Amino acid sequence: MTATSVTASRSGARIERLPLARFTTLGVGGEAEVWFVGNHEQLAEALEQPYRVLGGGSNLVVADEGVPERVIRLTGPLAEADLTPDPELSDAETVVTGWVGGGVPLPGLIRKLQKLGLSNLEGTVGIPAQVGGAVWMNAGTRYGEMFGGLHTLEIVTPGGTRQVTPDELDWGYRRSGLSRGHVVSRVRLKLRRSDPEEVRARMDFADQARKGQPKMKTPGCAFKNPGGVSAGRLIDEAGLKGTRIGGALIAPEHGNFIVNLGGASSRDVHALLDLIRERVGVPLELEYELWPEQG
Numbered sequence: 001m002t003a004t005s006v007t008a009s010r011s012g013a014r015i016e017r018l019p020l021a022r023f024t025t026l027g028v029g030g031e032a033e034v035w036f037v038g039n040h041e042q043l044a045e046a047l048e049q050p051y052r053v054l055g056g057g058s059n060l061v062v063a064d065e066g067v068p069e070r071v072i073r074l075t076g077p078l079a080e081a082d083l084t085p086d087p088e089l090s091d092a093e094t095v096v097t098g099w100v101g102g103g104v105p106l107p108g109l110i111r112k113l114q115k116l117g118l119s120n121l122e123g124t125v126g127i128p129a130q131v132g133g134a135v136w137m138n139a140g141t142r143y144g145e146m147f148g149g150l151h152t153l154e155i156v157t158p159g160g161t162r163q164v165t166p167d168e169l170d171w172g173y174r175r176s177g178l179s180r181g182h183v184v185s186r187v188r189l190k191l192r193r194s195d196p197e198e199v200r201a202r203m204d205f206a207d208q209a210r211k212g213q214p215k216m217k218t219p220g221c222a223f224k225n226p227g228g229v230s231a232g233r234l235i236d237e238a239g240l241k242g243t244r245i246g247g248a249l250i251a252p253e254h255g256n257f258i259v260n261l262g263g264a265s266s267r268d269v270h271a272l273l274d275l276i277r278e279r280v281g282v283p284l285e286l287e288y289e290l291w292p293e294q295g
């Protein structure tokens, strides 16, 4: 397949060889065969060969060489949200929604829920994920996390499709209990009826915490806080804020954010990560996911 060719799979999924930089919030990453799947039949076909699932690309550093596996993007009905309350499962206080596709962008969903006066997920405001990626890592903040608003998850693997409830999973802080390769195709949300203005106030409050974060292209925080100490503070104390390698920069606003000034390569980002590890005296664990994995 050449760089520009577009083909269709047996079941009609669009297949295109594309730079993954286009799909990551860092704006870095080489080419892969991208499968745009819009229904369960196409998804099942996509899973017949080695694959990776791409969500909002907001936690990824993809190599300049790209990845050899097919990369799945959920589109069409798998990126749509049916927020109609299920009459059998909803009551005066609780709403259980219809299916929300794993490919739905989380920020737009959170805005819609606010307007409808539906609470439980507003603490995740400002996370630039898709629903599937946010569920897969149980993304959240101190004000709330994805598993605070889930009723059912639909999981697809090469072995088939199944529905699970959160009680059946070993979920916890930033983890869903799902294995790599489990595709979150759709979820149903469990929400609390509330006043839209109250939901908005809680969203605004949670959003305040992001004030110091850089607004440039980034995959979020680089390292986990080691033993409760702020990784950003350690990087700052090592005098590394504002350090630049190629097109990548340790943000002057916040040491735990690496940003793409334009034209950064994955190599530049890795060089900054290595420099931080070398200069900060304590072992640091990466918060980003690397494609392909290293070590």
Ligand SMILES: Cc1cc2nc3c(=O)[nH]c(=O)nc-3n(C[C@H](O)[C@H](O)[C@H](O)COP(=O)(O)OP(=O)(O)OC[C@H]3O[C@@H](n4cnc5c(N)ncnc54)[C@H](O)[C@@H]3O)c2cc1C
Pocket: 025, 052, 053, 054, 055, 056, 057, 058, 059, 060, 074, 102, 103, 126, 127, 128, 129, 130, 131, 132, 133, 134, 135, 136, 137, 138, 139, 140, 141, 174, 182, 183, 184, 185, 218, 219, 220, 221, 289
């Ligand atoms: C500016 C900024 C702020 C951020 N703030 C926060 C924050 O406050 N809290 C927080 O928790 N995170 C935060 N993040 C990190 C990131 O948004 C989360 O880790 C998020 O869960 C990643 O979701 P995604 O859809 O972008 O997944 P991706 O980055 O595309 O993928 C991450 C992983 O999820 C898997 N995945 C994606 N979609 C699916 C799916 N449908 N089914 C199964 N697996 C899937 C991928 O295969 C990959 O393993 C931030 C990132 C940025 C850039």
